[in-house]
Amino acid sequence: xxxxxxxxLMTPKxxxxxxxxxxxxxxEHHIRGTSARIEDATSHGIRVGGLLQNxxxxxxxxxxxxxxxxxxxCIRVEVASSSRGYTAxxxxxRARFGRNYEVCPGLEEAAADIRKKFPQPAEVxxx
Numbered sequence: 522x523x524x525x526x527x528x529x530l531m532t533p534k535x536x537x538x539x540x541x542x543x544x545x546x547x548x549e550h551h552i553r554g555t556s557a558r559i560e561d562a563t564s565h566g567i568r569v570g571g572l573l574q575n576x577x578x579x580x581x582x583x584x585x586x587x588x589x590x591x592x593x594x595c596i597r598v599e600v601a602s603s604s605r606g607y608t609a610x611x612x613x614x615r616a617r618f619g620r621n622y623e624v625c626p627g628l629e630e631a632a633a634d635i636r637k638k639f640p641q642p643a644e645v646x647x648x
Contacts, residue, residue: 526560526567527559546583557571572607597614598611
């Protein structure tokens with residue numbers, strides 16, 4: 522990890538966010554020693570910029586892991602641009618219950634809300 526926020530300087534909520542991104546990419550060693558940079562976003566969140574990994578929903582399912590673990594751990598994940606060819610993530614610890622802008626719903630609740638907005642066809646074909 523290039524200069525920036527270190528685990529020793531993180532708040533407990535920031536550590537939870539850092540642990541999430543480490544779990545998603547397969548360990549802290551996939552962030553340290555790379556071009557990734559961890560920055561202080563708020564006392565309850567971090568910004569991770571400069572990740573080189575490709576995030577997708579299948580094959581190497583990093584995007585799915587990020588979404589599922591974010592909902593499971595009550596961490597809001599935002600995808601942002603970092604610099605050309607790089608992705609940044611903003612991660613903020615949330616609560617399960619509270620005001621709308623302070624919460625992170627469980628995965629099942631979030632999926633149910635999306636499925637109400639975008640109903641699936643009666644049968645999804647297999648090819």
